[in-house]
Amino acid sequence: ETSALSDSFQAGLLAPPVYPRPAAFRGWPGPKVRRSGNHRDVALWQHEAALQRTKALRPELYQRYVAHSNPEGEHDEA
DSSP: OOHHHHSTTTTSSOOOOOOOSSSOBTTBOOOHHHHSOOHHHHHHHHHHHHHHHHHHHOHHHHHHHHHHHOTTSOOOOO
16 A cells, blocks of 8 residues: 555656665665665655656656646756
């Protein structure tokens, strides 16, 4: 039930990158925030990563997200 809420495109953005366990993979430790254990910070990081990924890979989807997120025309160029 909750997985549908976090699926790619559910929020109008592409999914953020996914990192494997253990935290270090092939000598690369991955983002520090992902290892912090702070769920709020991880959620904020995931949202920012999804924004950046959508902006880079699907600019039309990003523009639609920005337009719906800021109905008063205040665009957040994240």
